[in-house]
Amino acid sequence: MTAPLLSLDGIDTNYGPIRIxxxxxxxVSAGELVCLLGGNASGKSTTLKTILGIVKPRNGTVRFDGEDVTNRSTSHRIKKGxxxxxxxxxxxxxxxxLENLEMGAYLHNGGKKEDFERVYELFPLLYERRGQLAGTLSGGEQQMVAMGRALMAKPKLLLMDEPSMGLAPILVERSFEIIKQVHESGVAMLIVEQNANVSLSIADRGYVLSxxxxxxxxxxxxxxxxxxLRKAYLGR
Amino acid sequence: MSDSTPHSSDLSAGGPAVGQDEWVARHDERRLARGPILGPLEQRLRRVPWWAWLVLFVALLALVPAVSGSGYVRRVAFDTVLYMLLALGLNVVVGWGGLLDLGYVAFYGFGAYAYAMLDSDKFGIHLPTLVSIPSVVILGAILGLLLGLPSRRLTGDYLAIVTLFFLQLFQTVTTNGDQAFGHNLTGGPNGILRVDPFHAFGHSLAVQHQGVFAVSYYYVAIAIFAVVFVALWLVNRSRTGRAWRSLREDPLAAEAMGMPVSWLKLLSFSFGAAVAALTGTVFAALNASVFPLTFYFVLLIIVYTMVILGGSGSQPGVVLGALIVSPMLELLRDPAKGRILFYVALLGGALVAFRVSRKLGVIAASTVAFGFAMHAIAGAIDSKWVAGEHGPGVSGAIAHWVVVPAHLARWIPPVAYIGLIGMALVLTLVHSRVRIVLLVPTLYLAAFVWENVMLTNPEPARYIILGLMLIVLMILRPNGLLGERRVEIV
Known part of the structure; x- marks a missing residue:
């Protein structure tokens, strides 16, 4: 078996004296869609921050794409994919x-023409709205911008923090369709969610954090x- | 696939769609609704490119010496251009970088002092201007970087305190620099005198021409202004400019995009410092001298006022801010002109608050009547109470309305002052009719304080007026005159 794209090993992360x-x-292996489930205060967001290097773990290692990135900067990890x-x-x-998308590719000189085209192909609506201020878009459209912005960096691994948050039920489904579509284009994904039902329906594997x-x-x-799990999260 | 979304964006299908902000959808419609003349005119004006506005503005600036031959007017115009430059530089730090830099004028002082040291008899160095200006600018940028380094992890209030410390440090160093390690480096409180004017290729640009302010410096300043404006405009449009904006908007998201947050902050600090240092060289060359106290709090507050008033983040905005504040501070030096400004501001404030309405008419009429009644009562009790100076024209008319005693008892100014502040506070607590009734004596008291207290002491009055203007502006337009309208994600 080849080495996974991302592996966290024995991670302890603390905020001050509080162990999270x-x-x-x-x-997460290349091309895989993994979801990380958990309720409030279970450490989901902290896991993401540790992966990105916004917080540094006290113990354990983070390996990404064959390199130990535990002590590397956020921008290094983003450059790596x-x-x-x-x-x-x-x-x-x-x-x-348009500017939001460009900022997503900040480390790649603001993005090439084909990067924009790839995102517009995935989200044709963004092409129509490219000159509009992001804050004036609806929640579902903003979700597309956020995903497009992340994809501008041509990531190998896309991390998603609670993509269903603040969206109407119909948009949640729509949003996960988009996620599936992006995943099928070959990007590995780690989705952090409270909504176990929808995320497990599209994921390959899942972890539950408590x-x-x-x-x-x-x-x-x-x-x-x-x-x-069904008792705890699916409410059935 | 956009068809399947419940918020397909077909504007032509009529009206705002579900999930789409109605305000946005109706924006063009509203613009047209401004009437058959104003609507299209505004649209056409919006299509004028930015550089055309800049050319027009610079051309108008260049015409000032042609309009007035007075050395005073030209000098005020020159100072205004310097203020515009300072405001442009501060806008990079505050408006774009989002950093509250209270040490900004120290960089201005650094530029002035550096030029004075490189081009004066002080050390006998006389570098050609084309060498000294670029070196001062580069040194200023490096100094900005160095001072930014220890504070790059700080934001908001903490950064403000540290930068304030830098300003104090600059003061201490320049004031005590006459005994640094047994050498006289900065001239101490006496500053550096006999600084060279600009000189290049064997020619020197005289500071004075036949005893009055030499216009050539004004044109040099305008040229530098145009260059700096264009350079900063391009920077703002670049990837770095957008990164600054996104950083200010959401630092965490910016970091998650992999932006080098600390480096971007340092860069804005450095850009601001470079512009301030550049402005400092022009200042030193024209005044032929530099003193520590020029670069202190008063100047800092004035430049901040310009940036806040004009709209921090907007280049045309901060230029407009400088264009308003600098001449206004000059006008307020003269009581007669200050008086006109005060009453125009009072009237303008009332107009903005009540629009042209019956309410406004009632308030204006009652205030005028109230004034004449008070004047008559005071005059009937003792004619000395209304025997203050009577000038000709406007001031004469006002003297028949406001009570101006020949001799002001010592208790009157503080009581009137505190009374005015108290009444203003009460006004914010009451509503509708009571407010209007109380507004009349408050306005009269304001005029009384202005005529009796402030006009006899114009220097602090200038800054009080400035403060009042800012308060009114912050209520009416929190983002400044030309500030960007903030778009919040809901």
Whole structure:
């Protein structure tokens, strides 16, 4: 078996004296779609921040694309092929869609023509709206901008922080269709979600996080059938 | 695939679609609704490219000496151009970088002092201007980087305190630099005198021409202004400019995009410092001298006022801010002109607050009547109470309305002042009719304070007026005159 694209090994992350993550170990292989589930305060966002290098773990290693990046900067990791769609999308509201996309490719000199074309092909609506200020778009459109912005960096691994947050149910489904589509274009993805139902329906594998520890992991199909998980998250 | 979304963007299909902001959808419609003349005119004006506006503006600036031959007017125009440059530089740091830099004028002072040291008898160095200006600018940029380094992790209030410390440091060094290690480096409080005028290729640009301010410096300043404006405009349009904006908008998202956050902050700091240093060289060359206290809080506050008033982040905005504040501060030096400015501002404020309405008419009429009544009562009790100076023209008319005693008892100014502040505070607490009733005596009291207290002491009055203007502006237009309208993600 080839080495996974991303692997976290025995990660402990602390905020001051408070331990958030305890011995977290997870992998994402190239081209895989993995979801990380967990309730509030289970450490999902901290996991993402650790992967991106915005916070540094106390123990453990982060390996990405064959390199130990534990002590490397965020920009180094992004240059190597990570990209994120942040929680609440965090678009640059007073800037146009086009400028937002350009900022996504900041480390690649603002993006080449074909990068823009690739994103526009995926989201034709963004082409129509390229001159509009991102803050004036609707929630679903903003989600597209956020994903397009992340894809501008031509990532090998796309991290998504709660893509369903703040979207109407119909848009959540739509949003996950888009995620699936992006995934099928060959990008590996790690989705951090509270909405277990939708995410497990498109994921290959899943991890379940609870107060900083992994409590369950396995193929998405198995997790969907798991009694405990269903009780805890699926509400059935 | 856009068809399947519930918010397909077909504007021609009529009206705003679901999930689309109605305000945005109706924007063009509203613009046209401004009438058959104004609507199309505005659209046409919007199509004029930015450089055409700049050329027009610079041409108008260049015409000032042709309009007035007075050395005073030319000098004020020159100072205004310098203020525009300073505001442009501060806008990079505050408006684009989003950093509250309270040490900004130290870089201006650094530029002036550096030029004075490189081109004066002080050390006997007389570098040609074409060498000294670029070196001062580069040194200023490097200094900006160095000072930015220890503070690059700081933001907001903390950065403000550290940069304020830099300004104080500059003051201390320049004031005590006459005894640095046994050498006289900066001339101390006496500054550096006999600084060379600009000189290149064996010619020197005289500071004075037949005893009055030499216009050539004004043109040099305008040329530098145009170059700096264009350069910064291009920087703002570049990837770096957009990165600054996104950084200010959402630092965390910017970091997640892999932007070098600290480096970008340092860069804006450095750009601002370079512009300030450049402006400093022009200042030193024209004044032929530099003193520590020129580069202190008053100047800092004035430049900040310009940036905030005009709209931080907008280049035309901060230039407009300088264009308003600098001549206004000059006008306020003269009580007669200051008086006109005060009453125009009062009237303008009332106009903006109430529009042209019956309410405004009632308030204006009652204030005038109230004034004459007070004047009559005061005059009837003791004629000395209204025996203050009576000038001709406007001031004469006002003297019949405002009570101006021949001799002001010592308790009156503080009581009137505190009373005015108290009444203004009460006004914010009451509503509708009570507010209008109370507004009349408040306006009259304001005129009383202005005529009796401020006009006898014009220097602080200038800054009080400046402060009042800022307060009014922050209520009416929180983003400044030409500031960008903030777009919030909801």
């Amino acid at each position: 993550l305890q011995g977290l170990t997870l992998q 990570m990209a994120i769609v942040p929680e609440n999308r965090r678009l640059f509201a007073p800037m146009t869609v 107060t900083g520890r992994l409590v369950l992991e396995g193929p998405a199909a198995d997790l969907r059938e798991d009694e405990d």
